[in-house]
Amino acid sequence: MTGVTRMTDKDRTETVQLYRIYINAPAEKIWAAITDPEWTGKYGYAMLLDYELKSGGAFRARANEGMLAMGCPEVISDGEVIEADPPHKLVQTWRMTMTPELAAEAYTRLTFDIEPVRGGVCKMTVTHDLAGAPLWAAVLRGDQEASGAGGGWSEVLSGLKTLLETGRQLPFQSGPA
Numbered sequence: 001m002t003g004v005t006r007m008t009d010k011d012r013t014e015t016v017q018l019y020r021i022y023i024n025a026p027a028e029k030i031w032a033a034i035t036d037p038e039w040t041g042k043y044g045y046a047m048l049l050d051y052e053l054k055s056g057g058a059f060r061a062r063a064n065e066g067m068l069a070m071g072c073p074e075v076i077s078d079g080e081v082i083e084a085d086p087p088h089k090l091v092q093t094w095r096m097t098m099t100p101e102l103a104a105e106a107y108t109r110l111t112f113d114i115e116p117v118r119g120g121v122c123k124m125t126v127t128h129d130l131a132g133a134p135l136w137a138a139v140l141r142g143d144q145e146a147s148g149a150g151g152g153w154s155e156v157l158s159g160l161k162t163l164l165e166t167g168r169q170l171p172f173q174s175g176p177a
Contacts, residue, residue, distance in 0.1 A: 015131040021157045025164040027114045027122050031087030043159030057081040059092050072098055088114050096136050106132025
């Protein structure tokens with residue numbers, strides 16, 4: 001194959017992570033699941049996300065009980081809403097503050113695009129620009145899963161899809177059912 005370069009994991013320099021998933025749920029339900037702490041505490045890392053859903057509005061993620069028991073700070077992530085167009089698009093900044101090393105990294109830009117496609121199914125595209133945040137990028141790629149940091153965006157989105165389509169959590173994702 002001409003013009004294609006194969007990169008090894010040690011050569012990774014990408015800063016934008018893109019994930020696309022199809023979910024058998026209406027856009028309004030997906031929107032609620034990504035913005036309402038009643039939902040966000042049930043999948044992925046089970047963080048309780050608080051949004052002021054307007055341009056310039058505040059974003060913060062609160063630690064769940066398990067995270068607090070491990071010594072995490074109460075607010076483990078913060079940022080600002082850049083654009084909120086319910087139930088289709090959310091753009092925000094995001095900085096992980098769980099550890100001093102992560103808190104020292106740059107704010108990242110996270111975009112959720114939700115698009116109804118057909119038959120009650122929506123396509124959700126997650127674009128996370130992680131320029132200036134290599135440690136956080138590694139976690140979100142799932143590179144730290146073996147050390148207990150979870151499977152990153154792939155795990156979060158798998159949990160979201162499972163919860164919305166079946167009403168059940170993945171067995172290893174904690175949070176109130």
